[in-house]
Amino acid sequence: NAGVTQTPKFRILKIGQSMTLQCTQDMNHNYMYWYRQDPGMGLKLIYYSVGAGITDKGEVPNGYNVSRSTTEDFPLRLELAAPSQTSVYFCASSNTSGVLKREQFFGPGTRLTVL
Amino acid sequence: QKEVEQNSGPLSVPEGAIASLNCTYSDRGSQSFFWYRQYSGKSPELIMSIYSNGDKEDGRFTAQLNKASQYVSLLIRDSQPSDSATYLCAVRTGRRALTFGSGTRLQVQP
Numbered sequence: 001n002a003g004v005t006q007t008p009k010f011r012i013l014k015i016g017q018s019m020t021l022q023c024t025q026d027m028n029h030n031y032m033y034w035y036r037q038d039p040g041m042g043l044k045l046i047y048y049s050v051g052a053g054i055t056d057k058g059e060v061p062n063g064y065n066v067s068r069s070t071t072e073d074f075p076l077r078l079e080l081a082a083p084s085q086t087s088v089y090f091c092a093s094s095n096t097s098g099v100l101k102r103e104q105f106f107g108p109g110t111r112l113t114v115l
Numbered sequence: 116q117k118e119v120e121q122n123s124g125p126l127s128v129p130e131g132a133i134a135s136l137n138c139t140y141s142d143r144g145s146q147s148f149f150w151y152r153q154y155s156g157k158s159p160e161l162i163m164s165i166y167s168n169g170d171k172e173d174g175r176f177t178a179q180l181n182k183a184s185q186y187v188s189l190l191i192r193d194s195q196p197s198d199s200a201t202y203l204c205a206v207r208t209g210r211r212a213l214t215f216g217s218g219t220r221l222q223v224q225p
Contacts, residue, residue, distance in 0.1 A: 041218075
């Protein structure tokens with residue numbers, strides 16, 4: 001299993017441009033998440049999904065959109081990039097073995113810079 | 116008050132010593148607790164999970180949970196230079212995703 005994969009690894013955007021960060025998992029996990037991590041900080045939840053067709057906002061959803069058409073894929077869309085969106089973005093997934101023991105596994109991250 | 120608080124460090128310990136990392140959380144309804152290790156430039160890696168009061172040991176790592184005092188800790192015995200990383204405490208309340216602390220940077224001196 002490849003686990004959670006993310007593309008691209010790095011990207012530089014100009015202000016106002018749009019892009020989609022891709023995330024795919026091959027573990028048949030129902031739950032998927034997008035976090036951002038600013039330098040020296042913890043991870044903040046952007047959006048999450050509990051299954052195909054179901055998404056919900058996290059702590060910092062403004063400026064982002066998501067979709068979940070399949071179990072495997074959970075892309076994150078930035079419509080109008082702003083310097084405040086410069087960050088490292090992590091996708092994660094987790095199994096559904098009970099609420100307590102739902103462990104999250106992370107992809108390698110996408111480092112995004114908006115200039 | 117932050118939901119999950121950690122001392123940012125750095126915590127510096129000599130090789131072979133015990134490193135003690137602490138985390139407090141604000142929501143008494145929190146049910147699951149995790150410790151992640153994150154090397155610089157890498158993604159978080161799950162190293163311990165704990166769900167009930169007491170200690171849980173896995174190799175050189177011991178997680179301790181005290182729900183009455185709302186804290187969770189991670190002990191690393193026989194610390195090695197390869198343990199030098201940022202350690203993130205994460206807490207789940209109900210069905211939501213994890214809430215992370217900002218992490219404690221650990222430095223193990225050879």
